[in-house]
Amino acid sequence: MxxxxxxxxxxxxxxxxxxxxxxxxxxxxxxxxxxxxxxxxxxxxxxxxxxxxxxxxxxxxxxxxxxxxxxxxxxxxxxxxxxxxxxxxxxxxxxxxxxxxxxxxxxxxxxxxxxxxxxxxxxxxxxxxxxxxxxxxxxxxxxxxxxxxxxxxxxxxxxxxxxxxxxxxxxxxxxxxxxxxxxxxxxxxxxxxxxxxxxxxxxxxxxxxxxxxxxxxxxxxxxxxxxxxxxxxxxxxxxxxxxxxxEQGVVVSGIAFDKNVARISILGVSDTPGVLAQVFGALAQEGINVDIIVQSGVKNGEADFSFTVSECDRAVAVIESIKGQLPYREVTSEDHLVKVSIVGAGMISHPGVAAQMFDVISKQGVSIKMVSTSEIKTSCVIDGNNLDEVIKALHTAYNLDAEQQVFVGGPQDRR
Amino acid sequence: MxxxxxxxxxxxxxxxxxxxxxxxxxxxxxxxxxxxxxxxxxxxxxxxxxxxxxxxxxxxxxxxxxxxxxxxxxxxxxxxxxxxxxxxxxxxxxxxxxxxxxxxxxxxxxxxxxxxxxxxxxxxxxxxxxxxxxxxxxxxxxxxxxxxxxxxxxxxxxxxxxxxxxxxxxxxxxxxxxxxxxxxxxxxxxxxxxxxxxxxxxxxxxxxxxxxxxxxxxxxxxxxxxxxxxxxxxxxxxxxxxxxxxEQGVVVSGIAFDKNVARISILGVSDTPGVLAQVFGALAQEGINVDIIVQSGVKNGEADFSFTVSECDRAVAVIESIKGQLPYREVTSEDHLVKVSIVGAGMISHPGVAAQMFDVISKQGVSIKMVSTSEIKTSCVIDGNNLDEVIKALHTAYNLDAEQQVFVGGPQDRR
Known part of the structure; x- marks a missing residue:
């Protein structure tokens, strides 16, 4: 029992x-x-x-x-x-x-x-x-x-x-x-x-x-x-x-994607302590969820950093509204992107999994705009136009294709 | 306040x-x-x-x-x-x-x-x-x-x-x-x-x-x-x-009526203690609500009594089912009757109110089948055919008619 x-x-x-x-x-x-x-x-x-x-x-x-x-x-x-x-x-x-x-x-x-x-x-x-x-x-x-x-x-x-x-x-x-x-x-x-x-x-x-x-x-x-x-x-x-x-020897368990992703970059921010807290505090206060955040080093006392949100225009407005307290050179944004992620506990022990992902995506003629990694996940932000082709190619590359077609019907439960 | x-x-x-x-x-x-x-x-x-x-x-x-x-x-x-x-x-x-x-x-x-x-x-x-x-x-x-x-x-x-x-x-x-x-x-x-x-x-x-x-x-x-x-x-x-x-000097405050009333009479019941309890206990057990109960004296050790219910056939069936324990001569019933009641606290101090009711009803050519009284209420069970006329006549007789017509619309609340 x-x-x-x-x-x-x-x-x-x-x-x-x-x-x-x-x-x-x-x-x-x-x-x-x-x-x-x-x-x-x-x-x-x-x-x-x-x-x-x-x-x-x-x-x-x-x-x-x-x-x-x-x-x-x-x-x-x-x-x-x-x-x-x-x-x-x-x-x-x-x-x-x-x-x-x-x-x-x-x-x-x-x-x-x-x-x-x-x-x-x-x-x-x-x-x-x-x-x-x-x-x-x-x-x-x-x-x-x-x-x-x-x-x-x-x-x-x-x-x-x-x-x-x-x-x-x-x-x-x-x-x-x-x-x-x-x-x-x-x-x-x-x-x-x-x-x-x-x-x-x-x-x-x-x-x-x-x-x-x-x-x-x-x-x-x-x-x-x-x-x-x-x-x-x-x-x-x-x-x-x-x-x-x-035992299954599975490296990648699944491939996830988010549509409706926007990338926002703040360029030429003077690199003083608390800058990031200020930016993301302001966004949080407006209830804007930030997903990936990437900062790629400091040059001449200035930093560039990028992040992704789903609400592009609102996020840009927030960044512009804090320009007084937070001097930066420029803010750029790009909307209608997607995030594709490969996930698998096996990635930890298998080097080269991420490299393979970049390779598969580029072979689809799609350029990668942002990358973010965790121990069991690699995410790429790419242009949204070729999403289906990219996912199918990744699915095949990581040996995930089933022998039989799957039927899934009905509306999704919401709670 | x-x-x-x-x-x-x-x-x-x-x-x-x-x-x-x-x-x-x-x-x-x-x-x-x-x-x-x-x-x-x-x-x-x-x-x-x-x-x-x-x-x-x-x-x-x-x-x-x-x-x-x-x-x-x-x-x-x-x-x-x-x-x-x-x-x-x-x-x-x-x-x-x-x-x-x-x-x-x-x-x-x-x-x-x-x-x-x-x-x-x-x-x-x-x-x-x-x-x-x-x-x-x-x-x-x-x-x-x-x-x-x-x-x-x-x-x-x-x-x-x-x-x-x-x-x-x-x-x-x-x-x-x-x-x-x-x-x-x-x-x-x-x-x-x-x-x-x-x-x-x-x-x-x-x-x-x-x-x-x-x-x-x-x-x-x-x-x-x-x-x-x-x-x-x-x-x-x-x-x-x-x-x-x-101060209002009102004798009768209102006239109520129940449609769908049935009279059941049990005739020739041997008058032993507990007879009434037995009859109405059996009805209660079947969930049948009894309204008026009238017993009008005992003759030669036998009693007749009558009562009203809304579920005529079921009540008769119950009475017939207990004939073994409760010997009686005959059960009679009459369906599709109505009960008309006049109600008023003033009745206590005004004699003749009930007599007036009987008079008004009989002037409508309607015969009274049962009567029941309390201190502030007199009820008559009558044939259902002339109900509207009887109520209108009583309403006028007790000076209840309003000068203006009343409009009441919409469905009734149920709770």
Whole structure:
């Protein structure tokens, strides 16, 4: 007997029929002799519909009241799923976030979990019941309802798995697992059998739609064994764990890409301490996320540095606005670029992997505008026009092509 | 400065525009210098839609999970209404039943309130905030979410008014107040300026759609001053209080009626102790509500008695099923009858009121099949065919006709 946490996203419970399928799936797991704690998201478009209703009344609704509103979505799902399980003759009991013992910091819309007190879940488990927990929500010490923000239901599942010491945390979604690259671009993308937490994190742009990076980090920190699999078939899925088996001899596990990347360069900045902090502090204050930052040395007391953002015009405006405090010669920018990354734990022990990447890209007649590396990842910022060709060439070069074509359908779960 | 509890039913907040109107109304009350605690029902058809969703998954859903599901309706309303109030530049804070301190017995679907601990409401009031509370819901001592059943939001409002010692509890609905009879039948029905709790209770069939009897009882017990008024206009409404002013010289305050009444008579029952208990115990066990019960004496050790129900065939079947234990000669029944009642605290001191009623009814050529009286009410069960004429004649006879015709529109609030 194992203890499973099973998380089902919004599209997996998007209508009555899907809800019934999920209920059967849970009952089958119990039939195999396992204990089941289920985490469920709001059904299909419920969250968007609630947001629309709110916007009609108040375009800037208070965060506290938005949390009150949004948490009803998961509460509806959990109650309906419990009813569907009862219909199959099993006892199920649903818990809201606060009932399940999720204690969070006193922040609305993006609260972090401080503690989980799973007494009620454990009591119900010991009575042989199936537990259904509302994802994405908790309560502050003052009894205020909070939500976890994006990736909240994944995080609920992983944190709960850690708290109750579950054997496995299964993330059910509408794709079969994590792929070597986006199957919509490369038809022969391979489904990965396993992947390490770090690789998964570096592949965020590939995997974020099915498994939120925050949940992966939580899983890594608490050594929770994750399985990403489809709620629509019984295929095996992808195991995310501490160290993927090295026996596979895989150097590169996956190829990720971000579209909508802009490069901004600040040229001729006088090299005084605190310059970088000043620039990126100003950007952070405006809520602009910076991805890659590259500085390539100092010449005559002046430095050039470049970084990437998704919001080109806003970022340039911020840089121009601080010219008074931060003298520089020139700011240049280039929009509509893409970032391509190869990720693999095997890169650490295999020299020349990055060189091969540059070679493959240049053979596609594409010039590389920026490079950034980590121990298990190499990213290149390139022109966006030839993206598909570049990814296909890299996918083949690193032996990732599957023998069979993969079909991935349906909308992505969002939470 | 007075402390108001303002309750808005489902049709009063049925769409964005209505929600905004309610928000303005609350802000106006605050502008007049008052403190406002608002109780709100689920929007329009939300409750029915949730029930429909549940039925698709489980025709007999567990009551606990139904409570989990149903309480989301009020939670959505309260959050949206708070947002609408914020949009008008005021601070509003919403509370679910458990946050508002409603402690109930551990029963699902029809829990009774055991206690209210309004600490959080009082703290927020002292900060000058408008409080919005979800109607119809509470929590057991074990942290289980419960609902109050029909009339739940009215009861929430009244119980809260008692707990925080509010000056007035206003029940906003889609009619102007309590009428002397159903304005859909008698066009010149009068809106009552005031009415006593007892009269209101006896007029249940008239008033139940706008103010649930359970809430009236609660108000009576706790001496909560109630006002029933429209959320669509500023008319004064009807005050429900301990003793309506006697100066008005009103003998009969209102005329109520129930359609779909059946009379069942059990003839020749041997008059042994416990006979009545046996009959009505058996009916209660089948969930059949009995209204009037009349027994008119014993003859030769045998008694005849009659009672009214709404479910004729089922009641007859129950009586026939207990013939083994309870020997009787014959059971007869008559369906499609109506009950007409005149209600008024003034009846106590005015003899002849009932006689006048019988006279008016017989002048309409209608025969009276059963009579039942209380101190402030006389009811007659009659044939249903001439109902409208009988009510109009009684309305005129007791000087209830208004000078102007009344318009009442819109669907009735259900909670």
């Amino acid at each position: 194992s203890l499973y946490v099973m998380k089902f996203g919004g599209s997996s419970v998007g209508n009555t029929e899907r809800m019934q399928r999920v209920a059967r799936r849970i009952v089958e797991k119990q039939d195999e002799g396992h204990q089941c704690v289920v985490v469920v998201s709001a059904m299909g478009d419920t969250t968007d519909e609630l947001i629309d209703q709110a916007m009609l009344l108040n375009p800037e609704p208070p965060a506290r009241e938005m949390d009150m509103l949004m948490t009803t979505g998961e509460q509806m799902s959990m109650a309906l799923l419990s009813m569907a399980i009862h219909q199959l003759g099993r006892e199920a009991v649903s818990f809201t976030g606060w009932q399940a013992g999720f204690r969070t910091e006193p922040v609305h819309g993006k609260a972090r979990i401080m503690d989980i007190i799973p007494d009620r879940i454990q009591a119900a488990l010991s009575q042989g019941k199936i537990i259904v927990v509302a994802g994405f929500q908790g309560m502050t010490p003052d009894g205020e309802i909070t939500t976890f923000g994006r990736g909240g239901s994944d995080t609920t599942a992983v944190a709960l798995a850690a708290a109750i010491n579950a054997d496995v945390c299964e993330i059910y979604t509408d794709v079969d697992g994590i792929y070597s690259t986006d199957p919509r671009v490369v038809k022969c993308a391979t489904k990965l059998k396993e992947i390490s937490y770090d690789e998964m994190l570096e592949l965020a742009s590939l995997g974020a739609a099915v498994l939120h990076p925050r949940a992966v980090e939580y899983a890594k920190h608490n050594k929770v064994r994750l399985v990403v699999r489809s709620s629509f078939n019984n295929n095996e899925g992808t195991v995310v764990k501490e160290e993927a088996s090295m | 007075s402390l108001y509890v303002m309750k808005f039913g489902g049709s009063s907040v049925g769409n964005t525009e209505r929600m905004q109107r309610v928000a303005r109304r609350i802000v106006e009350k605050q502008d007049e210098g008052h403190q406002c605690v608002v109780v709100v029902s689920a929007m329009g058809d939300t409750t029915d839609e949730l029930i429909d969703q549940a039925m698709l998954l489980n025709p007999e859903p567990p009551a606990r999970e139904m409570d989990m599901l149903m309480t989301t309706g009020e939670q959505m309303s309260m959050a949206l209404l708070s947002m609408a109030i914020h949009q008008l530049g005021r601070e509003a804070v919403s509370f679910t039943g458990w946050q508002a301190g409603f402690r109930t017995e551990p029963v699902h679907g029809k829990a009774r309130i055991m206690d209210i601990i309004p600490d959080r409401i009082q703290a927020a009031l002292s900060q000058g905030k408008i409080i919005v509370v979800a109607g119809f819901q509470g929590m057991t001592p074990d942290g289980e979410i419960t609902t109050f059943g029909r009339g739940g939001s009215d009861t929430t409002a009244v119980a809260l008014a008692a707990a925080i010692n509010a000056d007035v509890c206003e029940i906003y609905t889609d009619v102007d107040g309590i009428y002397s009879t159903d304005p859909r039948v008698v066009k010149c029905a009068t809106k009552l300026k005031e009415i006593s709790y007892d009269e209101m209770l006896e007029l249940a069939s008239l008033g139940a759609a706008v103010l649930h009897p359970r809430a009236v009882e609660y108000a009576k017990h706790n001496k909560v001053r109630l006002v029933v008024r429209s959320s669509f206009n500023n008319n004064e409404g009807t005050v429900v209080k301990e003793e309506a002013s006697m």
